[in-house]
Amino acid sequence: MAKTVKVFLDSNVILSGLLSDKGAPRIILDLLTLKLPALCGATGRYNLMEIERNLEKKMPAIIPIYRKYMPLLDLEIVPLPSHETIKRISGQIADKDIPVLASTISCNADYLVTGDNKDFARPKGSGKYPFQIVSPSELLEKVLEEILLVGSSKQKKLS
Numbered sequence: 001m002a003k004t005v006k007v008f009l010d011s012n013v014i015l016s017g018l019l020s021d022k023g024a025p026r027i028i029l030d031l032l033t034l035k036l037p038a039l040c041g042a043t044g045r046y047n048l049m050e051i052e053r054n055l056e057k058k059m060p061a062i063i064p065i066y067r068k069y070m071p072l073l074d075l076e077i078v079p080l081p082s083h084e085t086i087k088r089i090s091g092q093i094a095d096k097d098i099p100v101l102a103s104t105i106s107c108n109a110d111y112l113v114t115g116d117n118k119d120f121a122r123p124k125g126s127g128k129y130p131f132q133i134v135s136p137s138e139l140l141e142k143v144l145e146e147i148l149l150v151g152s153s154k155q156k157k158l159s
Helices: 011-019 024-033 045-058 060-073 083-089 095-106 136-158
Strands: 005-009 039-044 076-078 111-113 132-134
Touching: 005 011, 005 095, 005 136, 011 024, 011 045, 011 060, 011 136, 024 039, 024 060, 024 136, 039 045, 039 095, 045 060, 045 076, 045 095, 076 095, 083 095, 095 111, 111 136, 132 136
Parallel strands: 005 039, 005 111, 039 076, 111 132
Antiparallel strands: none
16 A cells, blocks of 8 residues: 655645645645545644735735635644754754744654745755655655555545
8 A cells, every 4th residue: 555645835835826726836735635545734833824924914815715725725733843842953944944844844744845945955964854855846746646546546446
């Protein structure tokens, strides 16, 4: 049986997917709404706070759409990281990205999907993470076929 791929979505991927009706971020969100057995999603409480803050400030009219659509994604919401965790990761990456990195690690994701690859490109210190950092299009290139194959084979078994 194929493994379920767990993707941690950075704030920019969720926002891009919500605001566009095409492109890799939207495809990822649409795949998550299908609840395929080979794919599960996560994001952090920190990311949701960042999204909501940006929407309230720049696009308040979209907040009802955001609130309606988010539950359909069925994302695991990772709690805010502890001060100890933040301290342990501090220095590996820009301070603003530490909560994202900590949340990705704590939920045991296979991929951190972000549009800000440059911010996560060169970790300092230990430098190795237990997940891959990819753009939305890179995620689709790497795992889309596997996700769809597992999903379709499970559907056939159910029929």
